[in-house]
Amino acid sequence: MIGLVSYLTFFLTMAGxxxxxxxxxxxxxxxxxxxxxxxxxxxxxxxxGTMILGGPSQPDQFGGFELPYLVALGGGVVIAGAxxxxxxxxxxxxxxxxxxxxTFGIAVALEAVARNAQWLTxxxxxxxxxxxxxxxxxxxxxxxxxxxxxxxLTVLGLIWLSIERLVNSPFGRALRAIREDxxxxxxxxxxxxxxxxxxxxxxxxxxxxxGGLYVSYTAFVSPQDLLPILTFQIWAMxxxxxxxxxxxxxxxxxxxxxxxxxxxxxxTRLAPASMQIDAGSIQYILIGTLIVCMLIWRPEGLLPEKxxxxxxxxxxxAASNSTRE
Amino acid sequence: xIQSILDGILTGAIISLGAIGLTLIMHILRFANFAxxxxxxxxxxxxxxxxxxxxxxxxxxxxxxxxxxxxxALALSMVIAMVLTGLSAVVIDALVFKRIRQKAGxxxxxxxxxxxxxxxxxxxxxxxxxxxxxxxxxxxxxTVISFDPLILIKPDQVFVLALALALMxxxxxxxxxxxxxxxxxxxAENPSLAxxxxxxxxxxxxxxxxxxxxxxxxxxxxxxxxxxxxxxxGHVFLLPVFAATIVGGIGSxxxxxxxxxxxxxxxxxxxxxxxxxxxxxxxxxxILAVLLFRPQxxxxxxxx
Amino acid sequence: xxxxxxxxxxAGYVRDxxxxxxxxxxAETAKLTVIIGPNGAGKSTLIKAIAGLxxxxxxxxxxxxxxxxxxxxDQMGTYGLAYVPQTDNIFRNLSIRENxxxxxxxxxxxxxxxxxxxxxxxxxxxKRTERAAALSGGxxxxxxxxxxxxxxxxxILLDEPSAGLSPKIAAEVxxxxxxLTAQGVTVxxxxxxxxQALRVADHCYILAEGRNQIDGPAAQIAADPVVGExxxxxxxxxxx
Numbered sequence: 001m002i003g004l005v006s007y008l009t010f011f012l013t014m015a016g017x018x019x020x021x022x023x024x025x026x027x028x029x030x031x032x033x034x035x036x037x038x039x040x041x042x043x044x045x046x047x048x049g050t051m052i053l054g055g056p057s058q059p060d061q062f063g064g065f066e067l068p069y070l071v072a073l074g075g076g077v078v079i080a081g082a083x084x085x086x087x088x089x090x091x092x093x094x095x096x097x098x099x100x101x102x103t104f105g106i107a108v109a110l111e112a113v114a115r116n117a118q119w120l121t122x123x124x125x126x127x128x129x130x131x132x133x134x135x136x137x138x139x140x141x142x143x144x145x146x147x148x149x150x151x152x153l154t155v156l157g158l159i160w161l162s163i164e165r166l167v168n169s170p171f172g173r174a175l176r177a178i179r180e181d182x183x184x185x186x187x188x189x190x191x192x193x194x195x196x197x198x199x200x201x202x203x204x205x206x207x208x209x210x211g212g213l214y215v216s217y218t219a220f221v222s223p224q225d226l227l228p229i230l231t232f233q234i235w236a237m238x239x240x241x242x243x244x245x246x247x248x249x250x251x252x253x254x255x256x257x258x259x260x261x262x263x264x265x266x267x268t269r270l271a272p273a274s275m276q277i278d279a280g281s282i283q284y285i286l287i288g289t290l291i292v293c294m295l296i297w298r299p300e301g302l303l304p305e306k307x308x309x310x311x312x313x314x315x316x317x318a319a320s321n322s323t324r325e
Numbered sequence: 326x327i328q329s330i331l332d333g334i335l336t337g338a339i340i341s342l343g344a345i346g347l348t349l350i351m352h353i354l355r356f357a358n359f360a361x362x363x364x365x366x367x368x369x370x371x372x373x374x375x376x377x378x379x380x381x382x383x384x385x386x387x388x389x390x391x392x393x394x395x396x397x398a399l400a401l402s403m404v405i406a407m408v409l410t411g412l413s414a415v416v417i418d419a420l421v422f423k424r425i426r427q428k429a430g431x432x433x434x435x436x437x438x439x440x441x442x443x444x445x446x447x448x449x450x451x452x453x454x455x456x457x458x459x460x461x462x463x464x465x466x467x468t469v470i471s472f473d474p475l476i477l478i479k480p481d482q483v484f485v486l487a488l489a490l491a492l493m494x495x496x497x498x499x500x501x502x503x504x505x506x507x508x509x510x511x512x513a514e515n516p517s518l519a520x521x522x523x524x525x526x527x528x529x530x531x532x533x534x535x536x537x538x539x540x541x542x543x544x545x546x547x548x549x550x551x552x553x554x555x556x557x558x559g560h561v562f563l564l565p566v567f568a569a570t571i572v573g574g575i576g577s578x579x580x581x582x583x584x585x586x587x588x589x590x591x592x593x594x595x596x597x598x599x600x601x602x603x604x605x606x607x608x609x610x611x612i613l614a615v616l617l618f619r620p621q622x623x624x625x626x627x628x629x
Numbered sequence: 630x631x632x633x634x635x636x637x638x639x640a641g642y643v644r645d646x647x648x649x650x651x652x653x654x655x656a657e658t659a660k661l662t663v664i665i666g667p668n669g670a671g672k673s674t675l676i677k678a679i680a681g682l683x684x685x686x687x688x689x690x691x692x693x694x695x696x697x698x699x700x701x702x703d704q705m706g707t708y709g710l711a712y713v714p715q716t717d718n719i720f721r722n723l724s725i726r727e728n729x730x731x732x733x734x735x736x737x738x739x740x741x742x743x744x745x746x747x748x749x750x751x752x753x754x755x756k757r758t759e760r761a762a763a764l765s766g767g768x769x770x771x772x773x774x775x776x777x778x779x780x781x782x783x784x785i786l787l788d789e790p791s792a793g794l795s796p797k798i799a800a801e802v803x804x805x806x807x808x809l810t811a812q813g814v815t816v817x818x819x820x821x822x823x824x825q826a827l828r829v830a831d832h833c834y835i836l837a838e839g840r841n842q843i844d845g846p847a848a849q850i851a852a853d854p855v856v857g858e859x860x861x862x863x864x865x866x867x868x869x
Contacts (some may be wrong), residue, residue, distance in 0.1 A: 035432050036438070038361070090616040093577070097357030098616065101437050101567045103607035104359065108564055116602035137494065165467030228560075232443060281447035295437045296424050330715045504734030511720050518720065520702040521680065521712050522732045522776065 002142065009145040011261060013217060016152035017076030017210050019253035022237045023159055023246060024206030029245035031167050032199040033053060033179040037098040039207060039231040042080040046208025046214040047225060048114065048121060050076030056129045057211040061121050069133045080200045080208020084258040092193050107228060114223040126222025130215055146183045148217055159206055160246055175199055229284065233260065236287050242301025249305060328476050330594040331515040331605060335482050337589020338489035342544035343562055344569035344581035345496065346537020352513050352576030355424065356434040366449055368410040368542025369549040369558060375402035376460050383606035392480040395550065404544045407539035414538030415531050417441060442559065449556045453611040457553040485547045490544060498577065502592055513576055568608035572615050574625020602615055632658040632815035633784050640678035647686055648674045656676045661807055661816040661849065663826045666808045672819040673715065676786045680712035681705055691695035692784060711777035715788040718773040721762035725753050725772060728761055732779045742813040766828035767798040774805065785817040791822050803829045843849065
């Protein structure tokens with residue numbers, strides 16, 4: 001019984017961290033229409049940043065500054081945001097797919113750094129021994145899990161509320177305005193590039209917070225945490241849940257993480273031994289198919305955005321469709 | 326140094342072949358296709374299947390054209406791979422991208438292309454396994470061009486470069502000498518006017534996918550011939566071909582060719598300084614440099 | 630004889646948001662029919678809808694005996710209809726010969742027809758191997774018209790061929806358009822330049838807010854004091 005509850009705590013903690021990252025992506029894609037092809041890069045920047053700033057010092061290793069927990073976590077968030085700022089500065093003035101390619105590229109580059117820059121990231125072995133918050137005070141593993149779950153849920157709630165406030169502020173309305181009709185928004189004196197840049201940076205910082213929490217929970221980070229599959233998972237969460245809607249994003253996160261965990265479980269338990277080695281691939285195929293099918297048949301997700309799409313958006317689409325077969 | 330440049334030119338030729346189709350697709354369909362490099366993988370694996378099949382049927386095909394390790398079987402398989410990969414590209418478009426572009430914006434297609442890439446790559450893993458494979462078990466002997474500095478070239482590499490250049494020349498002639506080429510360039514410049522001029526868009530889109538698929542099949546096979554083949558080939562080539570299109574300017578075939586060589590050579594040279602583990606990050610740095618200094622690329626038109 | 634009959638055409642860029650609310654018109658064979666009207670009247674939308682570039686909600690377009698409503702734009706040429714857009718109406722990256730070769734690629738006597746066109750437009754013939762981007766404004770319109778004429782259409786639609794040209798060149802281009810009718814081609818022209826348009830036209834339709842307003846022989850419209858008052862005189866709806 002305690003095992004099941006303990007597992008449930010673990011599951012919810014991970015789902016909560018995923019939900020935080022999905023909220024960040026929702027700010028990018030759902031509210032601003034920015035395509036982030038490297039979610040894992042900002043997650044990873046937050047994770048490695050937090051670890052390097054707050055982790056234990058080790059011989060021949062840069063970092064391990066053993067900074068207080070909140071400072072380390074905040075540092076990770078700032079590093080993730082700064083990374084987004086640089087990418088945004090270079091790409092947001094250009095055609096939309098430059099951002100997609102560059103964010104994808106930064107994820108690849110970051111993984112290469114994580115694997116190779118031994119002095120900074122510990123290389124393939126990664127970095128270990130992060131002092132988990134409250135770990136010293138609570139010597140019961142189960143209780144620690146529960147406390148950490150509460151921390152994650154609190155952070156999730158805070159981020160949710162902040163994003164809700166943000167998107168209902170003049171800033172958020174301007175974001176939606178440029179997403180729907182950039183020309184009109186520009187005519188109203190909005191600066192689309194600057195608004196997008198802020199959205200990109202804030203969303204990436206939220207993803208960095210997810211990475212920081214992840215490293216605080218597992219006390220360990222390695223290049224294996226930087227695999228592109230995380231980007232796909234987060235996308236699937238947002239697309240399934242419904243972009244432009246925070247409830248949808250969180251629902252999608254729990255749902256997809258559940259399906260992912262269960263499918264992994266089912267494959268390892270039920271599939272014949274000869275297929276075990278392919279279990280990962282089967283999961284990847286499932287998630288890829290899910291993304292494609294959702295986009296074809298239910299692009300608005302399970303919980304669609306409530307705002308009615310304004311005319312100009314559909315008008316533009318129809319105009320561009322009319323020239324294509 | 327010279328060895329690095331030579332190796333860079335070779336990789337560059339393969340990247341160029343891959344980037345030609347991508348630049349056309351990105352320009353005409355207006356989306357960054359992250360599933361594109363999987364066409365290299367499809368091509369290389371289709372060639373592998375037929376390369377193993379033919380010698381069983383016709384043993385004579387198994388002899389290599391000395392001094393190459395290329396056999397008649399593989400040459401034939403490559404042609405079949407071009408056809409089948411071109412067809413796969415058309416089928417994938419009809420199944421996925423066409424449906425999405427009819428009702429949603431280009432970014433939904435970018436999303437979908439990631440999903441497609443994930444599916445293709447892992448279906449390949451399921452069928453062929455994770456391990457690396459080779460077309461030929463023969464050891465390719467390198468010819469020493471010079472001892473000081475030591476420069477080695479394998480006959481296969483010369484063949485790869487020659488074939489890549491020949492295909493590019495053929496494409497150039499098609500684009501500039503045939504009315505089909507005019508139509509293709511017309512669609513790339515102004516799809517709506519091209520329709521008015523009597524060009525059927527859906528036919529041209531299919532044609533572009535066939536060109537993209539067949540050139541990618543050659544690129545994938547040539548890479549596998551000079552290196553080895555594993556299911557990650559698409560993932561490995563994705564960023565380099567994107568970098569080549571951005572360097573050359575999206576929509577420019579000649580830009581893509583030049584961009585491919587630039588990316589190949591720059592990566593080769595950079596690895597003289599950096600440890601090889603950083604190789605995957607090189608195209609990203611090149612992309613950043615282009616965005617910083619010349620965002621429209623070498624031959625691209627100004628955007629926005 | 631009527632070459633083109635448009636009946637109660639409803640069309641727009643978006644479903645359920647028509648810009649044309651049942652426009653009708655007839656273009657007589659080998660005559661020049663001009664459509665004028667204020668900005669936003671739906672003039673360009675009308676000829677784009679006829680050319681098949683905009684989905685038609687309801688109504689019909691008859692080309693002689695053939696119903697061409699909803700035909701794909703790339704097939705219009707085979708029915709004998711050609712369309713010259715207002716802007717971006719040539720391929721700048723293609724040479725002049727390639728531009729013409731493109732539209733002639735399905736015809737059997739392409740080379741001979743191209744020579745005929747170069748005889749008709751000596752300026753283009755002189756620059757045949759150059760990129761179209763190198764042409765002057767008036768020459769670009771000539772090339773656009775030559776491309777439309779290449780396959781000997783029965784009806785040609787032109788969207789403001791004089792836009793952006795100097796008055797002298799604009800008059801030359803309109804004279805050229807007028808000359809097409811002498812070869813038996815039916816011309817349907819949209820123009821902002823009302824005076825010049827009425828000078829060369831046989832028949833005139835006035836469109837406003839997506840609906841027919843007035844129509845009549847061009848000379849009569851030009852002389853009509855009421856129309857003159859609204860469209861040519863004091864209360865001008867046109868920026869000229």
